[in-house]
Amino acid sequence: MIRFLTVLTFVLLSFTARSQQKVTINGYVKDAANGEELIGVGVYIPQLKAGTVTNAYGFYAITVPPGSYEIVFSYMGYTPYTYKGELTTNVSQNIEMETEAKVIQEVVVTEKRVDENVFDVQMSRNTVDLARIKKLPALFGEVDIIKNVQMLPGVVSAGEGTSAFFVRGGSADQNLILIDEAPVYDPSHLFGLFSVFNADVIKDSDLYKGGIPPRFGGRLSSILDVRTKDGNNKNFGVTGGIGTLATRVAVEGPLKKEKSSFILSGRRSYADIFLKASGEETDIYFYDINAKVNWRQSNKNRFFVAAYAGRDVLKLDDQFGFGWGNMTATFRWNHLFNDKLFSNISVIGSNFDYKLEIEDEVQGFKWTSNLQELSMKADLSYAISANNELSFGYHLTGRRFSPGEIGPNTEGSMFTELKQQHMYALDHALYIGNQQRVNDQLSFDYGVRLSIFQNMGKGYVYKYEDPQDPIGKNRTDTLHYDGWETIKSYVNLEPRVGIRYMFKEGQSLKLSYNRMVQNTHLVSASTVPVPFNTWNPSNYYLKPQIADQFAVGYFRNFKDNMFEASTEVFYKDINNVTDFADNADLFFNEDLSTEYRQGDSWAYGAEFMVNKTSGRLTGMVSYTLSKVERKIPEVNGGKTFDANYDRRNSLNIQAAYDLNPKWTFGASFTYNTGRPITLGSGKWEYGQYNPDIITERNGYRLPDFHRLDLSATLTPKKNANRRWKGQWIFAIYNVYNRKNPFTIYTRTKQDDDGNIIGDGRQKEARLVYLFPILPSVTYNFKF
Incomplete structure (x- = not known):
């Protein structure tokens, strides 16, 4: 160092x-x-x-x-x-x-320079256009950034009812999701119906899929960098909306005009209110709060404090309940050392937790888990010349992993207290990069990140005769480590490089290579991350995951930047990808290290996008053709298999049409090849136990997924002449009532009334889908 x-x-x-x-x-x-x-x-x-x-x-x-x-x-x-x-x-x-006269005063600050997609060295980055997505159909009227991220080229969704997304062959836990620089480990509300991001307070949102700058690290596949508004420092204002399922409101204004400002927003669903009114003893709701304050001492010193808190709660019949939540806090200090050297110093905290509880005299228990993180970051940029800008910095992150604690919640409960040991980690990163313009045609963006990871005590590690033996697993020793004593260290260099060559005005060719390292691993046996999955650090048995990605792209704009077109081809190779042995025991297993299996994964594909940015009709068409495979010892018999998020074809179309100043119409269509799943190919009997026989991992595919959504936005003429501005949004989700598959499960064969057919040994596959056709109405306001 x-x-x-x-x-x-x-x-x-x-x-x-x-x-x-x-x-x-x-x-x-x-x-x-x-x-x-x-x-x-x-x-x-x-x-x-x-x-x-x-x-x-x-x-x-x-x-x-x-x-x-x-x-x-x-x-x-x-x-x-x-x-x-x-x-x-x-x-x-x-x-x-000043905003252009032809643009309405309520401008959403999300756009970049008009030709940035061609001119910038950075490739494989997409900016979420909030101005446009607010005109598009949304489930229950809630505009959702992540739902729109899932429609970008190179990104596929796990399906309805989830906020999980997969980028260029990476799993969902390989995406780093940030809000004001703080990580969010579960971005979903109501099991993925909505995300944690309230569009009313979002200022800017970028998805990096490749050519990732060296200031980012810790995940293999993508960075979703979301930044909230600072608050209006000239006038007070209120925005909000009343929707079919949730209501939201945001207040912003100056604390001292043009010196400091604030923004405060809240959102809550109210399905629980309607359920209780109908006599149901059910609590199911979510809420989230965003807050931010900033102060400009001078042009050389600016301070920001931002916070987020969100939680989901579900309780049935006063007996069964669970919940999860995220909390983040960010302090930032922007300082200008001199005319060339700019710095951002950040202190960031994040907490993700969940709990599951059953209240019963005999079978009652409470299960809790959390992941806490504290980071300190120093990011600096130095303007060397008009053709060179240097960036460098140091990041330090400490994490505490609490995989699970279970105990009785009644005196007569059959459960005894069991607590898995806490795990600790320190993550250091040093980086340096440079954006260099060689001439009018050729520019570079290159750098390197040094990752130093330490799995720390206090803790213990079991040693085994053979940790990969599915039968033996005999412990031979226990290693004890004191607090702050290093259990295992990993050091990795992560080179990054991007090249842009301008053919002529409006056309460019870009190439990029980046290596990414990930030292946090999601412990999950399911396709879709759910709140009750747990995270583990790289450790004595679990190596860091490492990905190398190459990409090349052609970018061209037409008709004075009205149309943006791009084609990108990528190849990604991942080493030490984490999976688990077939029939693994994942929860409350003190010998979990013996269930780890690490192998290789690779993905390749092509992405195509056409984006119309101006005019009465705006929209985007994107298509991705890709393949994702894995090969892991002792998984699928050691044979290559498709990843469970491999979707060969993905087509997305978005369009918004401004008919006149009053009416705007929106449409959204998505199509995906069905994802692979694992199903039993037979059964075997052991007494009354009748489990499936699994012969091939992800050997079957769900039917293809496709859906059309429509919307109409009414902005009354009287808005132009008064402070209160209102807007009605009418939407129809899943217009042609497609029964899109969420999953397939097997059960004992039954008739339509639920009666078992025959001797109960026959099984059948059942398709689960979530949403039929769903109309919604939302009223948005601003004053």
């Missing part, structure tokens, strides 16, 4: 010495109406044919030779702004951009 820091210091000093004859202009770019910093604004100097974009905090810095310049700031939905000045010394210049 000392050698790394010495080299880094030398590099910085060298760049500083070489750039002494240059000057720097920097500052923040904001929305003139509400003071929100704008992310991804293009900052371009025509004389030099060079430029940059604002970072995730709305900050820009560009270093140039002294002279007279015109600097153009461009951003989708905003009037371009041109700064003219003589740059002889360093200048700090904040910019406020």
